[in-house]
Amino acid sequence: MLYNDKHEEYWRNEISINKGNTQGLWRTLHGVLGDSPGDEASPYSADDYAKNFKDEIHSVRASTAATPTYDVSRRVTSSFAESTSVTTDEVARLISCAPNVMKLDPAPTRLVKDMGELLSALHRLVS
Numbered sequence: 710m711l712y713n714d715k716h717e718e719y720w721r722n723e724i725s726i727n728k729g730n731t732q733g734l735w736r737t738l739h740g741v742l743g744d745s746p747g748d749e750a751s752p753y754s755a756d757d758y759a760k761n762f763k764d765e766i767h768s769v770r771a772s773t774a775a776t777p778t779y780d781v782s783r784r785v786t787s788s789f790a791e792s793t794s795v796t797t798d799e800v801a802r803l804i805s806c807a808p809n810v811m812k813l814d815p816a817p818t819r820l821v822k823d824m825g826e827l828l829s830a831l832h833r834l835v836s
Contacts, residue, residue, distance in 0.1 A: 718822045720737070724737055797829045807821065
């Protein structure tokens, strides 16, 4: 009985720690289910991935070679005419409130958050 209580308490704690962190929650779920961590190395080399990528590009180009080009006419777009300034504290707050995982970010959010003070200082220099 004590073991089950401790076991359940441990996993509840892990879930609450990872609230808002989907990667951490999935890792926790795999632990609850008894899955072993996937530390296995990929069977493919970097050259294999590069060749596959080149083959895909060649395949797409070959399949679209006979397609006529599409003429995109000019269109009116809005412009960025004015902006309001932000304080260094606002920059720091926005960085710290960012979600932990954003798939389309050019830099991992964790690293951006770790560098939050530096980015805030940079904002101070630029503004």
